[in-house]
Amino acid sequence: MTAATRADIAAGGSGFRSARRRVSAALFRRGWLRATLLLSPPGAWFVLIYLAALAILFVSAFWTVDAFTGNVVHSWTLENFKTIVTSPTYRTIAARTIGIAAAVTVTDALLAIPFAYFAARLAPRRLQTILFVIVLVPLWTSYLVRVYSWRLILAQNGILNWTLDKIGLGSVNIAYSNWAMWIVFSYLWLPFMILPVWVAFERVPGSLLEASADLGARGATTFRRVLLPLVLPGVVAGSIFTFSLTLGDFITPTLVGGAGSDFIGNVVYSNVGIANNVPFAAAFATIPLLVMGVYLLLARRMGAFEAL
Amino acid sequence: MEGTTRLSRVVLAVWCALIVLFLLFPIALIVLYAFNSSNVQSWPLPGLSTKWFSSTFSNAEMRSALWLSVRAALIATTIAIVLGSMAAFAVHRFRFFGRETVSFLLVLPLALPGIITGMALNSFFSWGGVALSLTTIVIGHATFCIVTVYNNALARLRRTQTSLVEASMDLGADGWQTFRHVTLPMVATALVAGGLLAFALSFDEVIVTTFTAGAQNTLPLWIFGNIRLGQQLPQVNVVVLMVIVVTIVPVTLAQRLTRDTGVLRPTAGAR
Numbered sequence: 111m112t113a114a115t116r117a118d119i120a121a122g123g124s125g126f127r128s129a130r131r132r133v134s135a136a137l138f139r140r141g142w143l144r145a146t147l148l149l150s151p152p153g154a155w156f157v158l159i160y161l162a163a164l165a166i167l168f169v170s171a172f173w174t175v176d177a178f179t180g181n182v183v184h185s186w187t188l189e190n191f192k193t194i195v196t197s198p199t200y201r202t203i204a205a206r207t208i209g210i211a212a213a214v215t216v217t218d219a220l221l222a223i224p225f226a227y228f229a230a231r232l233a234p235r236r237l238q239t240i241l242f243v244i245v246l247v248p249l250w251t252s253y254l255v256r257v258y259s260w261r262l263i264l265a266q267n268g269i270l271n272w273t274l275d276k277i278g279l280g281s282v283n284i285a286y287s288n289w290a291m292w293i294v295f296s297y298l299w300l301p302f303m304i305l306p307v308w309v310a311f312e313r314v315p316g317s318l319l320e321a322s323a324d325l326g327a328r329g330a331t332t333f334r335r336v337l338l339p340l341v342l343p344g345v346v347a348g349s350i351f352t353f354s355l356t357l358g359d360f361i362t363p364t365l366v367g368g369a370g371s372d373f374i375g376n377v378v379y380s381n382v383g384i385a386n387n388v389p390f391a392a393a394f395a396t397i398p399l400l401v402m403g404v405y406l407l408l409a410r411r412m413g414a415f416e417a418l
Numbered sequence: 419m420e421g422t423t424r425l426s427r428v429v430l431a432v433w434c435a436l437i438v439l440f441l442l443f444p445i446a447l448i449v450l451y452a453f454n455s456s457n458v459q460s461w462p463l464p465g466l467s468t469k470w471f472s473s474t475f476s477n478a479e480m481r482s483a484l485w486l487s488v489r490a491a492l493i494a495t496t497i498a499i500v501l502g503s504m505a506a507f508a509v510h511r512f513r514f515f516g517r518e519t520v521s522f523l524l525v526l527p528l529a530l531p532g533i534i535t536g537m538a539l540n541s542f543f544s545w546g547g548v549a550l551s552l553t554t555i556v557i558g559h560a561t562f563c564i565v566t567v568y569n570n571a572l573a574r575l576r577r578t579q580t581s582l583v584e585a586s587m588d589l590g591a592d593g594w595q596t597f598r599h600v601t602l603p604m605v606a607t608a609l610v611a612g613g614l615l616a617f618a619l620s621f622d623e624v625i626v627t628t629f630t631a632g633a634q635n636t637l638p639l640w641i642f643g644n645i646r647l648g649q650q651l652p653q654v655n656v657v658v659l660m661v662i663v664v665t666i667v668p669v670t671l672a673q674r675l676t677r678d679t680g681v682l683r684p685t686a687g688a689r
Contacts, residue, residue, distance in 0.1 A: 134593030141512055148508035149520070152501040152564065156523050160535075160561050163542035167534070170541050225437045228430040241438070248441050250669040252622045252661045254638050258645050258654070259444035262451060267460035269447065300441065329423060358531020361624060365645055375533045382629060388541050395537045402531070 171393040180386060190393035200377070204397055207374045210288065211356035214295040215349045218303040221296070222348065223341070226304055227333075230311035245308075249301045257365050260294045261285075264366065286368035294366050295356050302355070303348035310344025311337070346414035353405060357398040374398055445662070452659035457652050474656040483640035490552060490636060491620040494559035498616045501560070502567025503609055510575040527562040535562065536629030543630070550632025558630040559623060563616035570612030570676060571605055578604045611675040614668035622665050637661065 137144045171190060174183050194200045229241045248256060263270050264285045271281040284290050314337060322332040360375025367373075374394055381391035409415070451459065455467035474480060509520060527535050539558050548554060582604070586596040624638040631639060637657065644654045 130594060131592045137593055142514070145508050145512040145514055148504045152505040152524075153520070155501055155561070155564070159542070159557060160527060160538075161523075163538035164534075166542050166545050167538040170545070221437060221440075224430055224433045228434045232427060232430060233434075241434070244438050244441060247666075248445060250618065250665060251445050252638070252658070252665055254622070254624055254641055254645075255448055255658045255661055256444055258641070258658060259448040259451075261645065262459055262461075263444060263447065265460070269461040272461045297440065297444065300437075329426060354529070354531055358533040358625070360533065361642065365642075375531075378533055378537060379628065382537065382540055388544060391537060392541060395534055398531055399534055 167392050167395065170389050171396055173389040175387045175389055182389060190390045193390070194394060194397070200394070203372050203377060204374060206288070206371070207357060207398075208401060210291055210295065210373075211353050213292055214299065214356050215303075215352045217292070217296045218300050218352045219307075219345050219349065221300060222303040222307050223338075223345070226307040226311050226341075226344075227337070229304075230308050245301045245304050248297075253298065254361065256298060257294060257362050260290070260297065261366050264290050264293070286366065286371070288367070288371055290366045290368075291363060291371060294362050295352075295359070298362070299352040299355050302351035303345070306344040306347040307341060308344075310341035310347075314340045343413040346409050346412045350406065350409055350414065354398075354402050357401060448655075448658055449662065452655045454652065454655060459651050459655075470652040470656050474653040477650070477653055479635070480637075480640060480653060480657060483635040483637045486552065486555075486634060487621055487637040490555045490559055491617050493552075493556045494563050494620045495613050495616045497556070497560040498563035498567045499609055499613045502564040502612060502616075503571045503605070505564070506568050506571035506575060510572055524565050524568050528565050532623075532625035533629075536626040539626070540629040550630060550634075552634075554630045554632070555627060555634075555636065558626045559620040562623075562626070563620055566615045566619060567609065567612035570608045570615070570672075574605050574608035574676070607675040611672035614672040614675075618665040618668045622661065 137147075170182070172186050172188070174185070174187055174189050175181070176183050194204070229238060233241060262268050265271075266281075266283070266285055268285070274281055284293075318336055318340075319332055322336045327335065358375055360373055360379045363371050363373040363376055374397055378391040378395050381387045381394070450463070452470075453466045453468060454463045455465035455469065456463065505520065505524060509517060536558070539554070539561075542548075543550060543554055578601075582600055583596055586600045587593075591599065622638060623636075624642055627636055627639060628642075635643065638661075641654055641657060641661070644650050
């Protein structure tokens with residue numbers, strides 16, 4: 111390498127360097143420019159793909175499919191919504207979906223409150239850490255795997271009936287039924303209820319409980335009249351997950367539900383795939399969207415968003 | 419303690435133990451089923467064996483599904499790390515109009531039911547005439563994976579001190595050098611953790627994927643199809659064990675990398 115080329119490289123290097131310095135100084139002085147440059151790629155992704163997709167979903171709910179050609183007809187109509195409201199089948203499916211979502215939410219709240227109370231306020235530190243990990247393990251184990259496991263547990267020749275038989279209780283026939291869906295959904299979303307309720311119990315100041323005791327309330331009264339109202343926002347926050355996740359599911363009804371256990375999600379799924387009626391699927395998918403919208407508004411009023 | 423009687427404490431402890439059993443039992447059971455020697459999935463297991471492992475790994479359908487899942491998860495994770503960290507840097511450093519809207523928008527794919535996201539992307543692709551392929555799977559996954567990286571990076575950035583950045587600038591480093599030698603090392607582990615969680619989330623996703631995969635099978639779709647039709651269940655059991663390991667390992671690593679911020683608390687839901 112000659113001295114000349116070395117000098118060239120050095121000069122080129124420092125030229126590059128000063129240019130870089132000028133660019134970075136310019137960017138540093140203009141914060142808005144840097145923010146724009148940083149935000150445009152993720153912003154574009156969300157606006158051009160995700161929001162555009164949601165908009166098309168909403169618009170296509172008002173389109174129809176030509177019965178003969180199977181092509182989507184781009185003319186505005188409320189036909190899809192009329193079908194959903196007037197057909198008893200679809201009304202039953204919507205009622206079943208919302209009903210089971212509500213039942214699962216109540217069940218999870220009842221299971222989670224005593225657990226979270228114990229974990230947050232009575233358990234020693236070390237046990238708290240262990241319980242926390244135990245709650246997280248199912249959350250990060252594959253969803254499909256957990257549903258599959260319950261399919262094996264509840265099956266006619268599964269471990270549940272084997273155990274019941276061993277302790278002399280005969281057997282139950284709840285595989286592939288609404289009962290099975292209720293149990294499995296309650297299992298799947300329980301950690302989502304436990305975590306916000308746990309946090310809510312942790313946040314209650316001990317002085318309030320002492321005050322209640324000083325004023326003559328017994329343990330049960332304090333729990334009911336002081337603790338429960340204070341953790342209610344946490345319960346509502348958890349219920350957003352248990353309710354929303356059940357509402358949008360179709361895998362669990364397919365795998366552990368029976369023949370007559372279709373959810374809104376199943377109808378949507380089969381209309382996208384087999385029946386090829388995307389506008390109708392889109393119209394039916396707006397029901398969980400609307401229900402969740404109303405639910406979130408109510409939840410915000412009850413202060414659930416601060417508890418998240 | 420807190421006015422609770424001894425009896426109520428015992429009752430609560432028993433309740434707690436039952437919930438722990440309820441949470442862990444199905445996972446322990448499914449691990450056991452991978453070693454079922456029979457091809458009938460009933461209880462009690464007639465015997466334990468590892469004989470299904472080799473036939474599972476030589477199953478061509480399973481291997482191509484696994485390969486598709488790994489590719490989709492790797493690409494989606496890469497996109498998520500780039501876009502998620504950019505959004506986190508912008509939201510952390512600058513106050514601008516619509517900042518709250520940005521953070522709300524990013525969390526939306528996790529807050530809405532998966533079927534809405536899946537349906538929306540499906541009608542978007544069919545409206546735009548885009549054939550369903552690996553690309554469409556990746557687009558779906560990246561959309562909800564961006565949030566996990568964003569949440570992790572932002573949580574870490576909020577704990578770091580801007581004085582370090584200012585000190586670096588005062589000592590004569592330019593913007594790029596400061597980013598390279600000060601900011602990046604501070605957030606690196608949070609980015610890796612976010613990426614690991616994104617990988618686990620993508621590798622496991624089934625609802626959005628059913629709407630964006632078309633005729634192809636990712637590993638969860640292969641599992642779902644076989645369980646539904648009751649086919650190849652011994653192989654499914656082995657794959658299920660593998661999926662548990664493949665998702666738990668990155669999550670555990672992520673937990674170790676982000677002890678300080680504890681971002682494993684799934685603030686906005688895990689799916």
